[in-house]
Amino acid sequence: MKKPESVIIALAPRFEVGAKSALQNTQLRRNMGKATQTIRAKRAAVVEELSDWESLRVAGQHIKDEVLQHLDTYLVQLEDAITQAGGHVHWAKDAHEANEIVTRLIQATGAKEIIKVKSLTTDEIRLNEALELAGITAIETDLAELIIQLAHEKSSHILVPAIHKNRSEIRALFQKSMNLPELTDEPKELAAAARQYLREKFMTVRVATSGANFAIAETGSVCVVESEGNGRMCLTMPDVLISVMGIEKILPRWQDLGVFMQLLPRSSTGERMNPYTSIWTGVHADDGPQEFHLVLLDNGRSDVLADSVGRQTLHCIRCSACINVCPVYERTGGHAYGSVYPGPIGAILTPQLVGMAHADSLPYASSLCGACYDVCPVRINIPEVLVHLRGKVVAEKQAQPKSWFDGENIGMKAMATAFGHRSTYEFAQRAGQLAQWPFVHEGYIEHGPGPLGKWTAMRDFPAIPPQSFRDWWRERQRDE
Amino acid sequence: MQVALFITCFNDTLFPDTGKAVVKVVEQLGHQVIFPEEQTCCGQMHFNTGYQVEAMPLIRRFVEIFSQYEAIVSPSASCVGMVREMYRFAAEVHQDVKLADEVALLAGRVYEFSEFIVNRLGVQDVGAYYPHRVTYHPTCHSLRGIHVGDAPEQLLRAVRGIDYVPLTQSTECCGFGGTFAVKNADTSMAMLGDKIRHILDTRAEVCVAADNSCLMHIGGALHRQRSGVRIAHLAEILAAQE
Numbered sequence: 001m002k003k004p005e006s007v008i009i010a011l012a013p014r015f016e017v018g019a020k021s022a023l024q025n026t027q028l029r030r031n032m033g034k035a036t037q038t039i040r041a042k043r044a045a046v047v048e049e050l051s052d053w054e055s056l057r058v059a060g061q062h063i064k065d066e067v068l069q070h071l072d073t074y075l076v077q078l079e080d081a082i083t084q085a086g087g088h089v090h091w092a093k094d095a096h097e098a099n100e101i102v103t104r105l106i107q108a109t110g111a112k113e114i115i116k117v118k119s120l121t122t123d124e125i126r127l128n129e130a131l132e133l134a135g136i137t138a139i140e141t142d143l144a145e146l147i148i149q150l151a152h153e154k155s156s157h158i159l160v161p162a163i164h165k166n167r168s169e170i171r172a173l174f175q176k177s178m179n180l181p182e183l184t185d186e187p188k189e190l191a192a193a194a195r196q197y198l199r200e201k202f203m204t205v206r207v208a209t210s211g212a213n214f215a216i217a218e219t220g221s222v223c224v225v226e227s228e229g230n231g232r233m234c235l236t237m238p239d240v241l242i243s244v245m246g247i248e249k250i251l252p253r254w255q256d257l258g259v260f261m262q263l264l265p266r267s268s269t270g271e272r273m274n275p276y277t278s279i280w281t282g283v284h285a286d287d288g289p290q291e292f293h294l295v296l297l298d299n300g301r302s303d304v305l306a307d308s309v310g311r312q313t314l315h316c317i318r319c320s321a322c323i324n325v326c327p328v329y330e331r332t333g334g335h336a337y338g339s340v341y342p343g344p345i346g347a348i349l350t351p352q353l354v355g356m357a358h359a360d361s362l363p364y365a366s367s368l369c370g371a372c373y374d375v376c377p378v379r380i381n382i383p384e385v386l387v388h389l390r391g392k393v394v395a396e397k398q399a400q401p402k403s404w405f406d407g408e409n410i411g412m413k414a415m416a417t418a419f420g421h422r423s424t425y426e427f428a429q430r431a432g433q434l435a436q437w438p439f440v441h442e443g444y445i446e447h448g449p450g451p452l453g454k455w456t457a458m459r460d461f462p463a464i465p466p467q468s469f470r471d472w473w474r475e476r477q478r479d480e
Numbered sequence: 481m482q483v484a485l486f487i488t489c490f491n492d493t494l495f496p497d498t499g500k501a502v503v504k505v506v507e508q509l510g511h512q513v514i515f516p517e518e519q520t521c522c523g524q525m526h527f528n529t530g531y532q533v534e535a536m537p538l539i540r541r542f543v544e545i546f547s548q549y550e551a552i553v554s555p556s557a558s559c560v561g562m563v564r565e566m567y568r569f570a571a572e573v574h575q576d577v578k579l580a581d582e583v584a585l586l587a588g589r590v591y592e593f594s595e596f597i598v599n600r601l602g603v604q605d606v607g608a609y610y611p612h613r614v615t616y617h618p619t620c621h622s623l624r625g626i627h628v629g630d631a632p633e634q635l636l637r638a639v640r641g642i643d644y645v646p647l648t649q650s651t652e653c654c655g656f657g658g659t660f661a662v663k664n665a666d667t668s669m670a671m672l673g674d675k676i677r678h679i680l681d682t683r684a685e686v687c688v689a690a691d692n693s694c695l696m697h698i699g700g701a702l703h704r705q706r707s708g709v710r711i712a713h714l715a716e717i718l719a720a721q722e
Contacts, residue, residue: 020666
């Protein structure tokens with residue numbers, strides 16, 4: 001049994017339950033609607049500019065396919081290249097091991113405070129909490145990540161963690177936590193307040209952690225992509241840098257980066273070029289950190305790799321285009337997904353990392369509208385993976401029923417049997433026509449029984465007409 | 481040409497008028513409609529809800545019944561998507577090589593109604609007359625699943641007497657999503673609420689689409705609100721005459 005607590009937010013309710021309460025938060029609905037529609041339009045406009053966008057997507061997909069086909073080889077190649085360049089590579093099979101390694105490395109420096117580059121992988125393993133237990137304070141330096149940390153909240157978006165907050169909410173938070181009663185809600189002033197707070201940390205803290213967007217196997221270079229420059233400060237100012245990276249983030253060749261540096265900024269922030277792209281190879285005397293560690297994290301990824309359909313999930317470059325375009329996410333926000341990874345990518349990644357049993361509502365958190373697949377820069381067929389995972393959820397519950405009565409399972413099996421033959425199908429049609437009469441008024445059912453009640457609680461349902469199409473067809477054949 | 485009608489269990493049972501309209505339009509264009517009466521359900525609901533073991537016999541059954549026909553036409557983009565896209569996937573996952581081969585041969589001959597008329601027959605004007613204000617919702621499976629493009633709009637714009645009004649944010653999902661509408665009823669309704677708002681903004685009398693399943697969802701809310709707007713499948717508009 002895997003440890004779901006590392007990826008899933010502890011005690012998170014099922015998706016539909018979390019969604020129901022989020023949907024009632026009118027401020028959240030307003031904030032999310034505005035933010036997602038703005039970024040969606042921005043992305044669409046810059047993608048439209050490139051005539052070779054589809055070829056870029058295919059190239060991205062093929063490079064990632066190649067990486068996954070030969071992951072073992074590339075990982076060892078990366079380790080050799082980094083070691084040769086004066087860095088150190090560590091292997092962690094799960095969150096626990098990764099946290100232990102990072103904690104040990106920090107303890108060896110004697111530091112009690114570290115600065116962090118925004119990183120999903122360290123969120124996934126809950127590094128901050130593990131460090132806190134060891135008496136080490138981790139300071140988030142990404143503006144949105146800082147907001148979340150100061151508010152003692154969880155991120156609701158992989159790229160814009162505070163997307164659910166508007167500027168007046170952020171103003172109130174800064175006024176309180178930074179003791180700045182005069183602060184207004186002007187974005188410039190809010191950024192300046194955060195800058196003031198962070199500058200002191202950049203100048204004094206000697207150890208930093210980061211994630212990694214890419215690592216190049218042939219050169220041993222590691223790459224972090226960000227927009228603020230705060231990441232660049234963390235990557236260059238301290239003496240010791242510890243980066244934690246999922247094993248799938250590798251690229252075979254230096255030139256592959258060219259494809260992804262076109263795909264990523266346009267897909268994520270809707271920018272033509274990324275503002276701060278930091279790439280480093282090992283350590284260099286008198287330039288940047290003098291000690292560099294890369295922790296390669298598995299944490300369930302090998303299991304994902306073993307599934308021929310689910311495997312494509314590991315193509316993900318965490319751009320968040322699927323999240324921004326998702327009509328479900330737009331309305332529920334990220335917290336309903338109960339995971340570090342929300343939205344469509346979260347709905348397929350989380351259950352695969354933690355096991356179906358711990359996240360069986362997530363593959364159903366989608367109307368399969370396909371908008372995510374259309375925008376994915378590495379062509380992950382998210383709807384297909386969702387359907388595949390639903391198959392696993394049902395197969396698991398049929399093998400080990402959680403309760404003695406499963407109405408859905410009984411109903412689905414009965415319908416499948418009826419659909420198996422023309423005669424039973426036609427009999428079921430007739431039965432439906434007859435059985436509905438107590439509920440039908442003026443051609444509609446407004447209060448349906450059983451599962452239909454979930455439909456009719458909010459929508460009317462058309463009554464089954466007395467003559468089916470096939471009845472009409474037969475009548476027509478007879479008359480001719 | 482002989483055209484086999486894949487009515488879908490949903491339309492057969494709940495929306496027989498759509499099937500009648502398809503028969504009328506295709507026959508008027510000079511083609512012969514055949515209705516293979518052995519057909520029941522393509523298995524989409526079972527497959528997409530995770531009941532894949534249960535869906536497999538339905539998939540094999542469909543392939544067996546329809547393999548012999550030259551052109552198979554259906555008034556449901558989502559069921560066509562099931563046959564054209566998901567059958568291949570189902571065969572792959574269940575490692576059924578024979579089924580995969582049969583699906584590969586069949587898939588190219590399965591058409592959604594509007595793409596059959598516009599792309600296969602090369603007709604935009606079917607001679608319909610429909611003097612009403614109409615808006616069109618491109619369903620997710622017609623748009624992103626099987627890429628019918630603007631075929632439905634081409635057909636609608638050619639209808640005489642029609643007052644066609646485009647829909648704002650038309651490409652966004654209405655929130656139906658099959659069992660999603662029940663399993664995640666609250667989120668589904670939040671999505672539908674916005675779709676209904678855009679439809680009402682057009683002041684149309686009729687909302688048209690290429691899938692009665694999405695239309696049933698949209699129509700369910702329009703009727704609940706006593707909005708005075710009705711739904712109609714594209715085929716029914718095209719079958720209307722002076």
